[in-house]
Amino acid sequence: MPAPNGRIFGCNVIDPVLEVRGGDDYSLAITERSLEFLREIGHDAIEYSHACHWSVEECEAVREMTARIGLIPWSLHAWAGGDVTTDEGRRSTAAVLRVATRNAQALGVPIIVHHPDGQRLDRDEDHERLRIETELLAGLAAPGVRFALENMQTLASMEYVVALVDLLGSDRAGVCVDTGHAALGDLGPGRALRMAGSRLITTHLQDNRGQHDDHMPPGDGAIDWDDVVAALTEIDYPGCVLLELTDQPGDAMRRVTIREELARGAKAARGLAARLPARTV
Ligand SMILES: [Zn+2]
Numbered sequence: 001m002p003a004p005n006g007r008i009f010g011c012n013v014i015d016p017v018l019e020v021r022g023g024d025d026y027s028l029a030i031t032e033r034s035l036e037f038l039r040e041i042g043h044d045a046i047e048y049s050h051a052c053h054w055s056v057e058e059c060e061a062v063r064e065m066t067a068r069i070g071l072i073p074w075s076l077h078a079w080a081g082g083d084v085t086t087d088e089g090r091r092s093t094a095a096v097l098r099v100a101t102r103n104a105q106a107l108g109v110p111i112i113v114h115h116p117d118g119q120r121l122d123r124d125e126d127h128e129r130l131r132i133e134t135e136l137l138a139g140l141a142a143p144g145v146r147f148a149l150e151n152m153q154t155l156a157s158m159e160y161v162v163a164l165v166d167l168l169g170s171d172r173a174g175v176c177v178d179t180g181h182a183a184l185g186d187l188g189p190g191r192a193l194r195m196a197g198s199r200l201i202t203t204h205l206q207d208n209r210g211q212h213d214d215h216m217p218p219g220d221g222a223i224d225w226d227d228v229v230a231a232l233t234e235i236d237y238p239g240c241v242l243l244e245l246t247d248q249p250g251d252a253m254r255r256v257t258i259r260e261e262l263a264r265g266a267k268a269a270r271g272l273a274a275r276l277p278a279r280t281v
Contacts, residue, residue, distance in 0.1 A: 002044055005278035009241040009269035010045030010074055011038055016259050020247050023050030023079070028061055035069045037259070041266040045072035045240045047202075048107060049247075052078065052099050059106030066107075074240050075111040075148065075176075075202050076104045084117045084133045085125075093117070097140045097147075104145045111202050113148045113176045116164055120156035130160065134167040141172040148176035148202045151192050153185025158195050165199050174201030178244065180208045180215060183223050190224065193231035200237050204244035205272065215246035217265035218272060229275045241273040 002008045015030050016037040026034075038046055046066070054062065066073050078100035082089025100112050114137075118129045137147055149165055151158045165173045175196035179189035181204075193200065205228070207221030208214040218225050232241075243265050249258065256264065 001042055003270055003274040005274060005276065007241060007273035007276050007279055008044040008072065009243075009266075009273040010043045010047065010072070011243040011245060011262065011265055011269065012047040012049040012077070013038070014049075014245055014247045014258070014262060016262060018247060018258050024053045026050040026053075028058060028065070031062055032065055035066060035071055037262065038266075039069050039071055041263045042270060043071065043266055045074035045242065047075040047077060047113070047242055047244070048073070048109065049077045049244075051076050051103050051107065052096070054103060056102065056106045059103045063107050072240070073107050073109045074242060075113055076100060076107065076109045077113045080115060081117060084136055085129055089117070090132075090136055093136060094140060097137075101140065101142045101145055105142065110145055111148045111174075112145055113150055113202065113204070115152070116149050116161060118160040118164065119152060119154065121159050121163060122156065126160070130163055130167070134164060137164070137168055138172065141168070146171070146201060147173045149173060150176040150178050150181070150204065151187060152181050153187060155185075155187045155191070158182075158187050158192050162195055162199065170199070175199040176202045176204055178204035178206065179218075179223055179228060180204070180206040180213055180221075180244075183208055183210060183221075184213060190227040190231045193228065193235060193237075197235045200235060200239070202239055203237075203242045205242065205269070206244045212250070214250070215244060217243070217245065217261060218268040220264065225272065229272060232276055237276070238279055241269050241276070243269050
Protein backbone atom coordinates (compact mmCIF):
# COMPACT_ATOMS: atom_id res chain seq x y z
CA MET A 1 0.00 0.00 0.00
CA PRO A 2 1.55 3.36 -0.98
CA ALA A 3 2.68 5.81 1.72
CA PRO A 4 0.02 8.46 2.60
CA ASN A 5 1.66 10.89 0.13
CA GLY A 6 1.08 8.45 -2.76
CA ARG A 7 4.71 7.35 -3.01
CA ILE A 8 5.21 3.67 -3.78
CA PHE A 9 7.93 1.45 -2.33
CA GLY A 10 9.21 -2.04 -2.99
CA CYS A 11 11.86 -4.70 -2.62
CA ASN A 12 13.67 -7.34 -4.63
CA VAL A 13 12.18 -10.85 -4.57
CA ILE A 14 13.53 -12.87 -1.65
CA ASP A 15 12.40 -16.26 -0.37
CA PRO A 16 11.09 -15.63 3.18
CA VAL A 17 12.26 -19.08 4.31
CA LEU A 18 15.61 -18.89 2.46
CA GLU A 19 15.40 -22.30 0.83
CA VAL A 20 17.61 -20.93 -1.92
CA ARG A 21 21.34 -21.22 -2.52
CA GLY A 22 21.54 -19.53 -5.89
CA GLY A 23 19.35 -17.48 -8.20
CA ASP A 24 18.28 -20.47 -10.31
CA ASP A 25 16.50 -21.91 -7.26
CA TYR A 26 13.66 -19.42 -7.73
CA SER A 27 10.99 -21.80 -9.03
CA LEU A 28 7.45 -20.55 -9.59
CA ALA A 29 6.41 -21.95 -6.18
CA ILE A 30 9.26 -20.19 -4.32
CA THR A 31 8.59 -17.00 -6.28
CA GLU A 32 4.91 -17.15 -5.36
CA ARG A 33 5.57 -17.45 -1.62
CA SER A 34 8.18 -14.67 -1.90
CA LEU A 35 5.73 -12.33 -3.65
CA GLU A 36 2.95 -13.15 -1.20
CA PHE A 37 5.21 -12.34 1.75
CA LEU A 38 6.42 -9.05 0.23
CA ARG A 39 2.80 -8.03 -0.34
CA GLU A 40 1.83 -9.11 3.18
CA ILE A 41 4.46 -6.83 4.73
CA GLY A 42 3.20 -3.88 2.71
CA HIS A 43 5.29 -3.52 -0.45
CA ASP A 44 3.74 -2.05 -3.61
CA ALA A 45 6.35 -3.10 -6.16
CA ILE A 46 9.09 -5.63 -6.75
CA GLU A 47 12.34 -6.24 -8.55
CA TYR A 48 12.89 -9.74 -9.93
CA SER A 49 16.47 -10.43 -8.84
CA HIS A 50 16.58 -13.88 -10.40
CA ALA A 51 14.47 -14.07 -13.54
CA CYS A 52 16.88 -14.90 -16.33
CA HIS A 53 16.59 -18.70 -15.94
CA TRP A 54 12.84 -18.59 -16.66
CA SER A 55 11.28 -19.45 -20.03
CA VAL A 56 8.86 -17.00 -21.64
CA GLU A 57 5.98 -19.22 -20.48
CA GLU A 58 7.28 -19.13 -16.90
CA CYS A 59 7.60 -15.34 -17.11
CA GLU A 60 4.01 -15.10 -18.27
CA ALA A 61 2.90 -17.24 -15.31
CA VAL A 62 4.89 -15.00 -12.93
CA ARG A 63 3.36 -11.91 -14.54
CA GLU A 64 -0.14 -13.24 -13.83
CA MET A 65 0.87 -14.29 -10.30
CA THR A 66 2.32 -10.83 -9.61
CA ALA A 67 -0.86 -9.12 -10.80
CA ARG A 68 -3.07 -11.47 -8.77
CA ILE A 69 -1.05 -10.82 -5.62
CA GLY A 70 -1.30 -7.09 -6.29
CA LEU A 71 2.33 -6.06 -6.85
CA ILE A 72 3.78 -3.73 -9.49
CA PRO A 73 6.50 -5.43 -11.61
CA TRP A 74 9.00 -2.56 -11.34
CA SER A 75 12.38 -3.91 -12.45
CA LEU A 76 14.47 -6.96 -13.31
CA HIS A 77 18.13 -7.49 -12.42
CA ALA A 78 20.39 -8.71 -15.22
CA TRP A 79 23.57 -10.19 -13.82
CA ALA A 80 27.15 -9.72 -14.94
CA GLY A 81 28.21 -9.29 -18.51
CA GLY A 82 31.75 -9.48 -19.84
CA ASP A 83 34.72 -7.32 -20.85
CA VAL A 84 33.19 -5.34 -23.71
CA THR A 85 36.57 -4.70 -25.34
CA THR A 86 36.81 -8.41 -26.26
CA ASP A 87 34.65 -10.41 -28.69
CA GLU A 88 33.91 -12.99 -26.04
CA GLY A 89 32.93 -10.35 -23.47
CA ARG A 90 30.62 -8.58 -25.90
CA ARG A 91 29.00 -11.91 -26.78
CA SER A 92 28.42 -12.72 -23.13
CA THR A 93 26.99 -9.28 -22.30
CA ALA A 94 24.71 -9.48 -25.35
CA ALA A 95 23.55 -12.97 -24.36
CA VAL A 96 22.76 -11.87 -20.78
CA LEU A 97 20.92 -8.73 -21.88
CA ARG A 98 18.97 -10.42 -24.67
CA VAL A 99 17.51 -12.94 -22.22
CA ALA A 100 16.91 -10.19 -19.63
CA THR A 101 15.09 -8.09 -22.24
CA ARG A 102 12.98 -10.99 -23.52
CA ASN A 103 11.99 -11.87 -19.95
CA ALA A 104 11.38 -8.25 -18.94
CA GLN A 105 8.97 -7.90 -21.84
CA ALA A 106 7.22 -11.17 -20.91
CA LEU A 107 6.98 -10.06 -17.26
CA GLY A 108 5.79 -6.56 -18.17
CA VAL A 109 8.81 -4.98 -16.45
CA PRO A 110 9.96 -1.58 -17.82
CA ILE A 111 13.43 -1.42 -16.21
CA ILE A 112 16.45 -3.76 -16.53
CA VAL A 113 19.14 -3.10 -13.91
CA HIS A 114 22.62 -3.76 -15.30
CA HIS A 115 26.17 -3.33 -14.01
CA PRO A 116 28.18 -1.70 -16.79
CA ASP A 117 31.63 -3.02 -17.59
CA GLY A 118 33.45 0.34 -17.40
CA GLN A 119 34.48 1.63 -13.98
CA ARG A 120 36.50 4.80 -14.70
CA LEU A 121 36.95 7.48 -17.30
CA ASP A 122 40.36 8.99 -16.78
CA ARG A 123 42.39 7.12 -19.40
CA ASP A 124 42.14 6.93 -23.20
CA GLU A 125 41.29 3.22 -22.95
CA ASP A 126 38.32 4.07 -20.69
CA HIS A 127 36.87 6.34 -23.36
CA GLU A 128 37.34 3.59 -25.91
CA ARG A 129 35.51 1.17 -23.58
CA LEU A 130 32.74 3.75 -23.13
CA ARG A 131 32.36 4.08 -26.90
CA ILE A 132 32.16 0.29 -27.34
CA GLU A 133 29.77 -0.21 -24.42
CA THR A 134 27.48 2.57 -25.68
CA GLU A 135 27.33 0.98 -29.13
CA LEU A 136 26.68 -2.47 -27.65
CA LEU A 137 23.86 -1.35 -25.33
CA ALA A 138 22.31 0.87 -28.00
CA GLY A 139 22.16 -2.16 -30.29
CA LEU A 140 20.47 -4.24 -27.58
CA ALA A 141 17.90 -1.62 -26.52
CA ALA A 142 14.32 -2.73 -27.08
CA PRO A 143 10.92 -1.04 -27.01
CA GLY A 144 9.20 -0.77 -23.64
CA VAL A 145 12.29 -1.38 -21.52
CA ARG A 146 15.16 0.82 -20.34
CA PHE A 147 18.54 -0.14 -18.93
CA ALA A 148 19.14 1.20 -15.40
CA LEU A 149 22.93 1.34 -15.08
CA GLU A 150 24.22 0.84 -11.57
CA ASN A 151 27.15 2.43 -9.72
CA MET A 152 29.85 0.61 -7.81
CA GLN A 153 31.87 2.06 -4.89
CA THR A 154 33.91 4.78 -6.56
CA LEU A 155 33.24 8.28 -7.83
CA ALA A 156 34.94 7.15 -11.05
CA SER A 157 32.38 4.35 -11.50
CA MET A 158 29.57 6.89 -11.18
CA GLU A 159 31.23 9.23 -13.71
CA TYR A 160 31.29 6.33 -16.16
CA VAL A 161 27.61 5.47 -15.50
CA VAL A 162 26.51 9.08 -16.03
CA ALA A 163 28.51 9.38 -19.26
CA LEU A 164 27.12 6.08 -20.56
CA VAL A 165 23.52 7.07 -19.78
CA ASP A 166 23.97 10.45 -21.46
CA LEU A 167 25.34 8.81 -24.59
CA LEU A 168 22.52 6.24 -24.70
CA GLY A 169 19.80 8.84 -24.11
CA SER A 170 16.89 8.85 -21.68
CA ASP A 171 14.65 6.71 -23.89
CA ARG A 172 17.10 3.82 -23.64
CA ALA A 173 18.77 4.25 -20.26
CA GLY A 174 18.80 5.78 -16.81
CA VAL A 175 20.64 5.33 -13.52
CA CYS A 176 20.09 2.92 -10.64
CA VAL A 177 21.85 4.21 -7.53
CA ASP A 178 22.93 1.48 -5.12
CA THR A 179 23.40 3.25 -1.78
CA GLY A 180 25.30 0.34 -0.21
CA HIS A 181 27.88 0.23 -3.01
CA ALA A 182 28.26 4.01 -2.86
CA ALA A 183 28.91 3.86 0.90
CA LEU A 184 31.87 1.49 0.49
CA GLY A 185 34.13 3.87 -1.46
CA ASP A 186 34.77 7.53 -2.20
CA LEU A 187 31.41 7.99 -3.96
CA GLY A 188 28.89 8.26 -1.09
CA PRO A 189 25.11 7.68 -1.42
CA GLY A 190 24.05 11.35 -1.38
CA ARG A 191 26.61 12.32 -4.01
CA ALA A 192 25.63 9.35 -6.20
CA LEU A 193 21.98 10.43 -6.14
CA ARG A 194 22.80 14.09 -6.83
CA MET A 195 25.08 13.10 -9.73
CA ALA A 196 22.30 10.91 -11.16
CA GLY A 197 19.82 13.80 -10.94
CA SER A 198 16.98 13.47 -13.43
CA ARG A 199 18.65 10.35 -14.85
CA LEU A 200 17.64 8.34 -11.76
CA ILE A 201 14.98 5.80 -12.80
CA THR A 202 15.25 3.30 -9.96
CA THR A 203 17.11 2.59 -6.73
CA HIS A 204 18.85 -0.14 -4.80
CA LEU A 205 18.46 1.23 -1.28
CA GLN A 206 20.43 -0.90 1.16
CA ASP A 207 22.59 -0.26 4.22
CA ASN A 208 25.94 -1.42 5.57
CA ARG A 209 28.53 -0.46 8.16
CA GLY A 210 31.12 0.69 5.64
CA GLN A 211 32.99 -2.62 5.53
CA HIS A 212 31.02 -5.13 3.48
CA ASP A 213 28.23 -5.06 0.89
CA ASP A 214 25.71 -6.29 3.48
CA HIS A 215 22.40 -5.37 1.82
CA MET A 216 20.76 -4.59 5.16
CA PRO A 217 17.49 -2.64 5.59
CA PRO A 218 17.94 1.16 5.62
CA GLY A 219 18.70 2.23 9.18
CA ASP A 220 20.47 -0.97 10.22
CA GLY A 221 23.90 0.25 9.07
CA ALA A 222 25.84 3.50 9.03
CA ILE A 223 24.43 5.30 5.97
CA ASP A 224 23.09 8.82 6.51
CA TRP A 225 19.46 8.28 5.44
CA ASP A 226 18.51 11.91 6.13
CA ASP A 227 20.94 12.87 3.38
CA VAL A 228 19.51 10.19 1.07
CA VAL A 229 16.00 11.64 1.58
CA ALA A 230 17.36 15.16 1.02
CA ALA A 231 19.08 14.09 -2.20
CA LEU A 232 16.01 12.23 -3.53
CA THR A 233 13.93 15.34 -2.77
CA GLU A 234 16.43 17.72 -4.41
CA ILE A 235 16.54 15.73 -7.63
CA ASP A 236 12.74 15.29 -7.56
CA TYR A 237 12.96 11.52 -8.05
CA PRO A 238 9.53 10.41 -9.25
CA GLY A 239 9.87 6.63 -9.00
CA CYS A 240 9.54 3.73 -6.62
CA VAL A 241 11.56 3.69 -3.39
CA LEU A 242 13.07 0.26 -4.06
CA LEU A 243 15.20 -1.75 -1.65
CA GLU A 244 17.78 -4.37 -2.56
CA LEU A 245 18.09 -6.77 0.37
CA THR A 246 19.76 -10.17 0.24
CA ASP A 247 18.80 -13.83 0.30
CA GLN A 248 22.38 -14.73 1.32
CA PRO A 249 22.75 -12.86 4.65
CA GLY A 250 26.03 -13.35 6.49
CA ASP A 251 24.95 -14.94 9.77
CA ALA A 252 27.40 -12.98 11.90
CA MET A 253 25.91 -9.65 10.82
CA ARG A 254 22.30 -10.54 11.51
CA ARG A 255 20.48 -10.36 14.80
CA VAL A 256 17.05 -11.10 13.32
CA THR A 257 15.53 -13.72 11.02
CA ILE A 258 15.08 -13.04 7.31
CA ARG A 259 11.33 -12.56 7.79
CA GLU A 260 11.98 -9.91 10.44
CA GLU A 261 14.68 -8.34 8.31
CA LEU A 262 12.34 -8.12 5.31
CA ALA A 263 9.62 -6.64 7.53
CA ARG A 264 12.10 -4.10 8.92
CA GLY A 265 12.98 -3.25 5.33
CA ALA A 266 9.34 -2.67 4.38
CA LYS A 267 8.87 -0.39 7.38
CA ALA A 268 12.03 1.56 6.52
CA ALA A 269 11.06 1.86 2.83
CA ARG A 270 7.61 3.12 3.78
CA GLY A 271 9.21 5.62 6.16
CA LEU A 272 11.60 6.91 3.47
CA ALA A 273 8.78 7.11 0.89
CA ALA A 274 6.61 9.06 3.34
CA ARG A 275 9.34 11.70 3.71
CA LEU A 276 9.48 12.47 -0.03
CA PRO A 277 7.29 15.08 -1.70
CA ALA A 278 3.83 13.79 -2.64
CA ARG A 279 3.76 12.20 -6.05
CA THR A 280 1.66 9.69 -7.95
CA VAL A 281 3.63 7.52 -10.32
ZN1 LIG B 1 22.50 -3.21 -6.41
